[in-house]
Amino acid sequence: MRETFRNSILAAAAFLSLFSLAALPAAAQATASRGPRTADGKPNLNGIWQVLTEANWDLQGHAAAAGPMIPLGAIGAMPPGQGVVEGEQIPYKPEALATKKANFANRLKLDPEVKCYLPGVPRATYMPFPFQIVQTPKFILISYEYANAARTIYMEDPGPAPVDSWMGQSVGHWEGDTLVVDVTGFNDQSWFDRAGDFHTDALHVVERYTLHGADTLMYEATIEDKNVFTRPWKISMPVYRRLEKNVQLMEFKCVEFVEELMYGQYRKKPAKQ
């Protein structure tokens, strides 16, 4: 008897919801495109995210090419990419372009990624590793799997960066549904990609994170460095939510993997038994 009663309520509810669904498709669609929200009504960026681009190989469009390490064969080859730079070309000053080319020629020695150094911004975003956003009203933590890199986005401006650093100082604010992050206080050590694209400590990056539905984050970064570029330039790419069950950031503490490369020459010889 109780079962029958519950079934009839369910049937009534289903009947009613047919009407409400039919009446509200536009509103429902709007909610979906606005994506999930936090308790304070902001777009909810919490989650584990990762890009699907070849930007870390070269921000500019490029055909596939052999890699710098012959023994790696196809594993080390550069996959092709259509590029993520608005207007296709990075607007280098002539002398800076020469530096970029020299960087590329010596990339095994000079690319900070080879040595497991911190990736800087925006490179951290498009490294081929996931990152996790932990969002609170005053601070947003981004934890990157690569090299256990991390940064805190201050939602209240703490004033000028106290010291230059690899990941810079990030200060965020909301423009409508877009998180805008102003990043300053960089040192001159990080690169933008494996193609030798570089900057000085005058680098200024403005990032824009906008949810597009629940599982896609549109990412833009405007890059400015008067020592290297003739004008500010922009990259953009989607970042996708990692949806695997129980997905979590794991450790990529790569220091251990570069010790032989960096310190092998100082090892006691003959090798230990």
Add this chain to the structure above:
Amino acid sequence: MRFWIATLVGMACWAAPPPKDAKYVPPRTADGQPDIQGVWNNATITPLERPAELAGKAVFTPAEAAAYEKRFADQNNRDRRGTDATSDLAGAYNQAWFDRGSKVVPTLRTSLIIDPADGKIPYSEEGRKRMAAAAEYARVHQMDGPEDLALADRCILWGTAGPPMLPGPYNSNYQIFQAPGYVAIAIEMIHDVRIIPLDGRPHLPGSIRQWLGDSRGHWEGNTLVVDTTNFTDKSHFRGATANMHLTERFTRTDANTLTYEFTVEDPATFAKPWTASIPMAKSAGPIYEYACHEGNYAVPGILGGARAQEAAAKAGK
């Protein structure tokens, strides 16, 4: 089981973190978690284990604590200039170079370990033997290659990250963030981040091992309980094996104190589980980027120096 009873009795007798205000109720985050967010610092001069000269004394009187603090400061500020350039360069640091704090813990306990009662790590016979063997290996191979150096010198893992998270010589700073389903602890020393899921998911399979292990958390009242397993056989916290099981308890005991208590179990190393309690004090922050590996001149310096000494010895100099 007996160990657990001993632990519980120990805790009841003299381990319960004494909150300054027993009625303190922490604020809540928007998703209803007790709010433990903020920048915290766990620097203290109280040692993990009770020093031999304090055997039998679990808690200082205020006068004894003040004397201990003064002795600590005087010792570290005495003239430490070396007799030659090498020792001068390596060891002439006074307190100004460190940020270990200048105070013992507010409970005035003489060790961070609160169980067992003697304030000492309860090594088993097997654990002692293994540590002695490791020490003998290290004595002979101390500077053979990078893997023979301390994890902190290699910029792989600092004691501040642990886990468990112990105060270090400087920068014992942490920032805690909470979002629905997660607590994240950003550790200043070498930018490690512990992201702790609260959704009851299982641990990673035993085949996957990590330097910081694999942490899962849940709330018991106002206490965050974090369970960590899956350690590597290379981090060996206080001699423990990869099978170490760590339970950490974070309780905000007043507005400016986060009481951090941890219990370590590893039957292959310790005769019974042991527990320590460390108060973390609210700090204004911010925490800075500590890019350790990127500026690591220690490893090539130590290894290169060792090779130069060997070459000089061989040449009969």
